[in-house]
Amino acid sequence: MDRPLPTANELDETDLIARLRAGEEQAYETLVRAHSPRMLAVARRFLGDGDDAHDAVQEAFISAFRAMERFEGSARLSTWLHRIVVNAALMKLRSRRRKPEQSIDELLPTFLSDGHQAEPAVPWKPIDALVRREARDLVRHSIDQLPESYRTVILMRDIEELDTAETAEELGVSPGVVKTRLHRARQALRKLLDPQLRGDPE
């Protein structure tokens, strides 16, 4: 490639949208090259590194192409495409053969009969104490161990930063269910991270 393509931020979106609506092929290529890296990153967080993530990105773009006429200029293209790829990744997850989900119970805190924590929490090392890359790999690996319905909610709420109402709508559950699952997912993730992050030598 002779010249670097502009990043998503540098693109003049209004102009690009007009060219997309006019069906200009070059505009579609610009859109795909500018936005696919981030979209693939999102799809991989839900689906792992295999072909499913590629399929989800492709399906997301096809949905976007079909819906381009309905795209409202008030949203940013990146926000709109983000929502579409999250939706495509969720569809892909649903279409996978369902394994019975493991219970999250063993990852939740346990309590003594008097209500005290059975395994008392201790302070964690500051995140900065870990090499960033190491921390990222640890979190990714730990999130992958969560049961799927909890993993999905923590990804949507805490990582992709959809709000409770959007998450509930995408998953077809009530906002209350989203809140409960998110709280359990965070507790479970905390338990999975704990052995690596405890500040005191064991």
Added chain:
Amino acid sequence: MTCREFIDFLSAYLDEELGTSRRRVFEDHMGECPECADYLDNYRQTIAMGKLICDPEGELPIDVPEPLIRAILAARSEVG
């Protein structure tokens, strides 16, 4: 308030959804129980660490395989 109740209400506390009196009971427990204060810190750190995995520094640049880009553009021609 027991530790169990404290942990049950933790998420509502962070979302500022507790009423004044329940919030006061929650904060009183936190002041008296270092283990629950630590749990709350762990919980906050868990949320912060989740964000690390979409740290733009970490995820970019992702090389999108050229065949995938080509397939998307080919599909676009079919959508018309």
